[in-house]
Amino acid sequence: MGAYNWNWPILLKEPYFGWIVSGFGKTILIAVLAWAIAFPLGSAIGIARTAESRALRFAGTAYVDLFRNIPLLVQMFLWYFVVPELLPSDWGRWVKRDMPYPQFLTAVICLGLYTASRVGEQVRSGIESIPRGQRNAALAIGLTQFQVYRHVLIPVAYRTIIPPLTSDFLGVFKNSSLALTIGVLELTSQARQIEEYTFAAFEAFTVATVLYCMVTGLVILIMRIVENRTRIPGAITVGAS
Amino acid sequence: MFAGFDFGILWANAPFLWNGILLTLQLTALAVTGGLLLGVVLAVMRLSSVKPLAWAVEGYVNFLRSMPLILVIFWFYTLVPKLTGRPVSGFYSVLIAFIMFEAAYYSEIIRAGISSVRRGQISAAMALGLTRLQAMRYVILPQALRNMTPVLLTQSIVMLQDTSLVYVVGLRDFLTSADIVASRDNRPTELYMFVALVFLVVCFSASRLVNRLRRRYAL
Numbered sequence: 001m002g003a004y005n006w007n008w009p010i011l012l013k014e015p016y017f018g019w020i021v022s023g024f025g026k027t028i029l030i031a032v033l034a035w036a037i038a039f040p041l042g043s044a045i046g047i048a049r050t051a052e053s054r055a056l057r058f059a060g061t062a063y064v065d066l067f068r069n070i071p072l073l074v075q076m077f078l079w080y081f082v083v084p085e086l087l088p089s090d091w092g093r094w095v096k097r098d099m100p101y102p103q104f105l106t107a108v109i110c111l112g113l114y115t116a117s118r119v120g121e122q123v124r125s126g127i128e129s130i131p132r133g134q135r136n137a138a139l140a141i142g143l144t145q146f147q148v149y150r151h152v153l154i155p156v157a158y159r160t161i162i163p164p165l166t167s168d169f170l171g172v173f174k175n176s177s178l179a180l181t182i183g184v185l186e187l188t189s190q191a192r193q194i195e196e197y198t199f200a201a202f203e204a205f206t207v208a209t210v211l212y213c214m215v216t217g218l219v220i221l222i223m224r225i226v227e228n229r230t231r232i233p234g235a236i237t238v239g240a241s
Numbered sequence: 242m243f244a245g246f247d248f249g250i251l252w253a254n255a256p257f258l259w260n261g262i263l264l265t266l267q268l269t270a271l272a273v274t275g276g277l278l279l280g281v282v283l284a285v286m287r288l289s290s291v292k293p294l295a296w297a298v299e300g301y302v303n304f305l306r307s308m309p310l311i312l313v314i315f316w317f318y319t320l321v322p323k324l325t326g327r328p329v330s331g332f333y334s335v336l337i338a339f340i341m342f343e344a345a346y347y348s349e350i351i352r353a354g355i356s357s358v359r360r361g362q363i364s365a366a367m368a369l370g371l372t373r374l375q376a377m378r379y380v381i382l383p384q385a386l387r388n389m390t391p392v393l394l395t396q397s398i399v400m401l402q403d404t405s406l407v408y409v410v411g412l413r414d415f416l417t418s419a420d421i422v423a424s425r426d427n428r429p430t431e432l433y434m435f436v437a438l439v440f441l442v443v444c445f446s447a448s449r450l451v452n453r454l455r456r457r458y459a460l
Contacts, residue, residue: 066441068448069445070437070440071402071403072402073405073408074433074436077429078433078437081423081430081433082430082433082434085429085430086430174307174308174309174310175309176309177309177310177311181408181409188315201319205312205316205319208312212308212312213304213307213308216306
C-alpha cells in the first residue's frame with residue numbers, strides 16, 4: 001500500500017484528541033461498572049450451581065444456558081429496544097423518557113448480566129475442583145452450610161480461579177465495544193468516528209489498538225502479582241481459558 | 242404480554258430472513274475451516290523448538306486476544322481493500338478478519354490439547370523405536386484430539402454467535418437482515434426476539450451435544 005498518507009499529528013488536534021480521551025474513559029467505566037454487577041451476581045450463580053437444593057442448581061444452570069446461548073449483540077438489542085416494551089407501561093415510559101444516560105446504562109446492565117453467566121461458570125468450576133471430602137469434613141465438625149461456603153469452599157475456590165476470572169474481566173473490557181451499536185461513544189466508536197471525519201483510519205485504529213493492549217497488559221501484570229500473593233501453598237492453579 | 246404483537250411479519254419476510262441465515266452459516270463454516278487450518282499451523286509453530294518462531298506466534302496470539310473483535314473487523318474491513326489495491330467485497334474482508342482472529346483462539350486450544358499429553362509418552366514411544374513423526378501420529382495426536390475436540394466445538398459455537406458482529410459493517414447476516422426488517426416496519430420486538438430464539442435453540446442444542454460428546458470420549 002504505497003499511497004497511504006500517514007497523518008499522526010491529527011490525533012493530537014481537537015476535537016479528535018478529546019474524543020479519544022473520552023472514549024477511552026467510557027470504555028474503562030463501562031467495563032468496571034459491568035464487572036461490579038457481574039462479579040457478585042456471577043458468584044451467586046456459581047454458588048447456586050453447587051448448592052444442595054435442586055431448585056437453586058436448576059435456576060443457576062438455566063441462567064447460564066440462557067445468557068451464553070444468545071449472541072451478546074442480540075442481547076444488547078433486546079435490552080435496548082425490546083425490554084422497555086415488555087415492562088409494565090409506567091416503567092417502560094420511565095426507561096424510555098426519564099432514565100438518565102439510557103444507552104450507557106443499558107450497555108452496562110447488558111454486559112454485566114452476560115458476564116455474570118461466565119463468572120458463574122468459573123466460580124462453579126472453582127468450587128467443584130475442591131475435593132468433596134473437604135465439604136463433608138467441614139459439615140462433620142458441625143459447620144452450617146453457610147459456614148462451609150464462607151470459611152472452607154470460597155476462600156480456596158476464588159484463589160484457584162484468578163486466571164480465568166482475569167480473562168473474563170478482560171472479556172468484559174473488550175466486549176464494551178459492543179456498546180457502540182446502541183450509540184455509546186466508547187473507544188472503538190470514537191476511532192471509527194475519527195476515521196469518518198478525517199480519513200485517518202489507520203492512525204485512529206492504531207491508537208485504539210494500543211490503548212486496548214496497554215490495559216490488557218496492565219491488568220494481566222497486576223493479576224499475576226495478586227495471584228502470587230494469594231497462592232495456596234502446594235496447590236496447582238486452574239489454567240486460564 | 243404479547244397482545245398487539247404481530248408475529249405474521251416473520252412469515253411475510255421469511256425469504257429475506259432465510260438469506261440472512263444462509264450468510265451467517267456460510268460465514269461461520271468458512272471462518273471455522275480457515276481458523277482451524279491457520280490455528281493448527283500456529284500451534285505447531287508455537288510448539289516448535291525454533292524459539293523466534295514460537296515467540297512470534299505467541300506475540301501474534303496475545304496481540305489479537307487483547308483486541309475487541311469489532312475493532313479487528315474494522316481493521317480488516319479498511320485494510321484489506323487498501324492492501325490489495327482494489328475493491329474487495331465486505332464479505333471477504335470480514336471473513337479474513339474472522340479467520341485471523343479465531344485462529345489465535347483455536348491455536349491456543351490446540352496447543353493446550355497437545356501439551357496435555359504427558360511428555361513421558363513421547364519418550365516412551367521413541368524408546369519403542371517410533372520416529373518423532375510416528376509418535377506424534379499414533380500416540381500424541383489421538384489423545385490430544387480427544388482432549389481438544391469438545392473445546393474446539395464450543396469455541397465454534399461462540400464463533401457462530403460472534404458472526405452477528407458483522408452488523409457493524411452492514412453485512413446482511415441473520416441479525417442485520419432482521420434489523421433491516423425491524424426498522425423498516427417498526428417491529429423490533431418481534432424480530433429481535435425471533436433472532437434470539439433461533440440462536441438460543443441452535444446454540445443450546447449444540448452445546449448439549451458437545452457435553453455429551455465430552456463425557457463419552459473423555460480420557
